[in-house]
Amino acid sequence: MTMFDTRKMNLHSRRIFYFALLVILGAAGELLRIPMIFGLNITFSSIFLLLILLLYNIRTAVAGAAVVAVISYFFGGNSSLVFLLIVEVAAVGLLLRRRRRNLFILDLQYWLFIAAPILFILYFSFNRELNAAITIYVSKSAVNGAFNALIANILLAYIPARKWINEGVYSRSRVPLGQILFQLTMAASMFPFIVFILSGSIFHTSDLDQKALQRSGAIAAYIADELNTWPQQELRALQLESIAEIGKLRDVMVKADNEPMISMGLLDQEQDILVGSQKRLTGAGEDWKLEGIVYRLAENFYIQFPDNNRTPFVVDAWKEAVYIHTSKLPVTPFSLQIRVPMQLYAADLITLYLINYVGILIFVILMSFFSIYTGRYVTGGLRKLAGITSGLPEKLHNHEKVKWPSSGVEEVSLLINNFADMSENVTRMLDESERLYQSLRIQTDKLAVSEAKMQQLAYHDVLTGLPNRLCFTSLLSTLIANHESTASDGLIGVLFMDIDRFKQINDTLGHAVGDMLLKEFGARLEAIQQERRLIHGDMTVCRLGGDEFVILMNGTSRVLMAKVAEEILEAFQRAIFLGEHELYIHTSIGISVYPDDGDSGDEIVKNADAAMYAAKGAGGRRYEFFSASMQARLIERLQLENNLHKALELEEFELFYQPRVCTATGELRGVEALIRWRQPELGIVPPDKFIPLAEETGVIHAIGEWVLRTACRQNRMWQLAGYPELVMAVNFSARQFENPNLLQLFTSILNETGMAANLLEIEITEGFLMQDKQSAAEVLRKLEAMGVRISIDDFGTGYSSLSQLKDLPLHAVKIDRSFIQNIGWDETKSSIVSAVIQLAHGMGLRVVAEGVETSKEYEHLSSINCDELQGYYFSRPLPLFDMEQILRQQQPLLGGSLKEDLV
Incomplete structure (x- = not known):
């Protein structure tokens, strides 16, 4: 398997992993709901499904939505409408294909123009009517969906999810300023409302429970007090299920609370109904706890919801819910059951929440338009400025006319004006630079000549014209580096020499004569160099300073170094004529070899210098190769x-x-x-x-x-x-x-x-x-x-x-x-x-x-x-x-x- 195939397989595995993770999060967001009043819930599944849509494609997102819908249907109770998740993903995906727009706006359009009509039609088909409950349901769903789309958009903008999935490398993407302003505005607008509705739902639900508990408790207390006033013979007759006493008890029930929607019943020990406040108390004598869904709210106080499968709209089930209060009647073997329907208190709350939900929906719609307009108003000038300034240097260089935009935002307008002023200054500078360009070309030609002269001065001795210490050091370092890289068998030799008793000659005859002597000394070395190059090849004569000269030989042998040293000694057997002066001078030569005598250029030069002083110590007018004993003498000298x-x-x-x-x-x-x-x-x-x-x-x-x-x-x-x-x-x-x-x-x-x-x-x-x-x-x-x-x-x-x-x-x-x-x-x-x-x-x-x-x-x-x-x-x-x-x-x-x- 090639490296490309391995990388491709790793990428495929990473995409599958993140898809599975988002599906799991979507299912969790659907099952772990935040409950609200009327049985409504806030869910977050569409956040992750929309992320799949944006990160993958519409088919993958629809498949993920189908998985979440199935999980929700089988594990989420009354979730018949979860198919809308699939519709939502498919519809938003199609809208995104047609036009890449704000995900929040597209999702809001889906709920207003696609999901809302579907829900109204479904509700009417089940209930044969349209009422406030379905309006609340639709408004809540639209706000919930739009909020989830906003969260998905924010997550995708500020979390490098695309890099994680496609490359596995962290990289922060750039977010347009208009998008940032829109997201901030909508988040600041929707979040407080949602928190307000959630807190209100908790309060109103608790308030409903308390009202029902207090009312049913008051009824039970009234009936109990009335029974305590009955004489014993009536109580015994009631226990014997006397028709007269049962009728009398019905009258007490009616007096306890004459609300026709509230029903009360007296149950015997077998839980059969003996008497009810109404002619028929449905289900009172049966095992009512097995019917529908029953929640215990307090001691002897319950709430009963009808079967969820009867209607896909939980609002209907919530409206038909009943509070049930049970208590043991004193001095009798009978029990009392009081049923308070939720509808008794729902009318006002439905109106209140209808106003809240519809108001939120309208506010969200208005704020979205306001945010879009505000973002365009604020960033419109910046976008135009960014477009104009792209390639601005070339435009200014070509003297193209630049039409600067305008903006109603003071800071943006100031920025545009600053850019305009800077462009004018840059244009003037470009014109001046163009005029200077021709002058600079002339100066450049002169500088090239000067640079060549400076190069000569930097690397050559002024007096003799020979390469100087800087040139020698650079050349020696290069030769050593090449020798190491090519593993050459040839040696690098350094012949270090000076003029014996030069100081006395210079001090006695004067510096002018000394300079002429140095030039003649270098000239004779150059003559040997030119002659030997025909035989040897690479050989360079340098003056290090004072009367110190050095010959650098590359790819040579010790025998050839010795021959060159002998030629140098022989060359100075002849007299040197400097004006009226006839001089006989001599030199001592020290030879050091790379790599035998050192690992670096500095060490080779130092050892050649030591060898030269050894030659002087032996009487001068000779050459010496560096040896370990010379090193010992150097150490001895240092110790001395x-x-x-x-x-x-x-x-x-x-x-x-x-x-x-x-x-x-x-x-x-x-x-x-x-x-x-x-x-x-x-x-x-x-x-x-x-x-x-x-x-x-x-x-x-x-x-x-x-x-x-x-x-x-x-x-x-x-x-x-x-x-x-x-x-x-x-x-x-x-x-x-x-x-x-x-x-x-x-x-x-x-x-x-x-x-x-x-x-x-x-x-x-x-x-x-x-x-x-x-x-x-x-x-x-x-x-x-x-x-x-x-x-x-x-x-x-x-x-x-x-x-x-x-x-x-x-x-x-x-x-x-x-x-x-x-x-x-x-x-x-x-x-x-x-x-x-x-x-x-x-x-x-x-x-x-x-x-x-x-x-x-x-x-x-x-x-x-x-x-x-x-x-x-x-x-x-x-x-x-x-x-x-x-x-x-x-x-x-x-x-x-x-x-x-x-x-």
């Missing part, structure tokens, strides 16, 4: 960074001191304070491992302040202990000079420790000076004004010359160890160092050679008049205790600490 933040607080730093001696005498002239980190888990961490990390994280400011304060305090303590005055040299990095309160820091520490400013020497690198010479000179002059000495550390490694430093307030120059090592055997180094010493002396600067390790180096430096020496030949960096041992000896250090040559 976390520990570094706590080192000061935990007092893990310590200062070592390396002596500086006079070349001529070997006397101690000063010391250089060198920081050491004793980490409990890692041991002694060398400065070259944690100082760059401290500069990167900003912790260098706190560490530098601690070093400066500790060195100054220790130097002052040595002076107070009587040791010779020494110059305390402290290294300062470029990051420390970023502190805006640097001068205040020096002043505060010098004042706090009491050390003379001329005994403090700040060692700075020449690379820092070349970054911003003017700003550096300003800070250094202020330090010099305070008395602080300034020296250049690692001179010769920063692409500068003494002539470039002549305007700076310097006191000494420290020649880097790379120039001192093997100086006695290397004539080139000897010439360079000799020239530097002569130029420095010519500028009034002292010269310090660092890294002296052999006697040969010492003797050569002495021969070319170097002022001071520092290195392992004299002493290693010493902890505080060992340094104080040397101070206490107060002897020259000529080879004192390291006798053997360290060649």
Whole structure:
């Protein structure tokens, strides 16, 4: 069975279920009646039968009405006229076929023009007369039917029955405003009247019962009182059924109530009649409780209705009903039966209810016409407005003439006027927009050109024209997504690189030269890309920012990645000419592979970056593939960074001191304070491992302040202990000079420790000076004004010359160890160092050679008049205790600490 067949079967089952449910409700509405006076009832069966008519079709509704009629006939007592349910459904269904109109009006028309004539004819055929009773019956039935039609209409309008039956999905339908007004008006009109009639029926029925009970009771009491006055011999004669006493009792009955319609009878012990107020008391002596339908209303008080099968009109049966009062006569074995006919009190009530029912019917008819007229009056303008406003934008755009309706309702008229005003404004706006359209077309063409340019700017680097970081990130994400969806065997490679020592070149030669270098670097990578594309295919060069470049390779292998990396390294073996500058640059390359080295683009780029730093750490000018060990080093670096933040607080730093001696005498002239980190888990961490990390994280400011304060305090303590005055040299990095309160820091520490400013020497690198010479000179002059000495550390490694430093307030120059090592055997180094010493002396600067390790180096430096020496030949960096041992000896250090040559 297909899905369509299953759905169709489910729909069919659902329709059968709801049909059965409505039939059951219709039967319940017919059997569970609300009783009224004259034996009339309010029923609700037609509500559900009309719902079947509206939801299904006329044949289904007629079949449902027939089922309800049969059930009512067999279980509802006197229900001979239930065939009118079938006629009602069929007639209303035919009327609906001809014209879809208000169900209430159609049902009312049925009762007035079809059901009413049928009922009058039937009544006349049974009774040979027409009277008020049949008019009441017809009026009640018409009001009941119209009310049920109104309820059915309301239920269908506000309950999604069609969706339940046909689709099983809840959906609220839209109800016209006129229908809502009509339903509200009719419900508000009919419901109070029906409640009034029901309450009146209950009251009048009870009132009739009380009147009959009181009258019959009074008759019985009168007769009993009369019998109490009789002498015993008359009572005995009466018991013997004496004709004289029986006649006398008849006279008492007549005197008790002379209403001819009321009959009284004296019954013996066998319930045979002895005497009656009338010549014949029909049925009094028989078992009257088995005749017709008898209801007990009170003690010894009953009401008897004739057999229902005699007439289909319950009004007739109600009119012929009789109240029966039975009582035991005192001092006799006889019983008294009093019969009070309902007709005795019915005349006035029939007139009253005739007026009520006919009045209600007339009122309902008038109110229906009034509601229809009012609904059309109120909603007519709205309907016309809805019709006119359908497709209004197209009409206004085509400049069609719109004829706005009028309405006598103020709010509707105001709404129409508002729509008219808005339409005029919209028309003007459309005309203006049409004029702007041509202008916008021109602007659109210009915007398209601008958008293309913006696209270029958004995804390409301005300087080199290469794809930028945004473009690279998007492309890498796309490649990874495609790789996952296609399950490709090829790899995605990321080659991450930057220019070795680019910052020094940029700071030394200027940003203009640096920009030209970046363009040339990108151009050479592009040349490799173009050449490799002929062999490899998908390969993209991007600039991420600064001097960072990346090559993205798709569908490749590790072998091909390595070949490309080798070609890149080879491409930069050749010199680069930038104007008058000839540069030899190198790069370090880190390679990360997807999916081997990560699951996401961010992870792949991060690992390629780590691999590049590993290549730099291995000496640079090489490439490295990412490995797990690099990840371990990254974790170690993170752990080192976390520990570094706590080192000061935990007092893990310590200062070592390396002596500086006079070349001529070997006397101690000063010391250089060198920081050491004793980490409990890692041991002694060398400065070259944690100082760059401290500069990167900003912790260098706190560490530098601690070093400066500790060195100054220790130097002052040595002076107070009587040791010779020494110059305390402290290294300062470029990051420390970023502190805006640097001068205040020096002043505060010098004042706090009491050390003379001329005994403090700040060692700075020449690379820092070349970054911003003017700003550096300003800070250094202020330090010099305070008395602080300034020296250049690692001179010769920063692409500068003494002539470039002549305007700076310097006191000494420290020649880097790379120039001192093997100086006695290397004539080139000897010439360079000799020239530097002569130029420095010519500028009034002292010269310090660092890294002296052999006697040969010492003797050569002495021969070319170097002022001071520092290195392992004299002493290693010493902890505080060992340094104080040397101070206490107060002897020259000529080879004192390291006798053997360290060649």
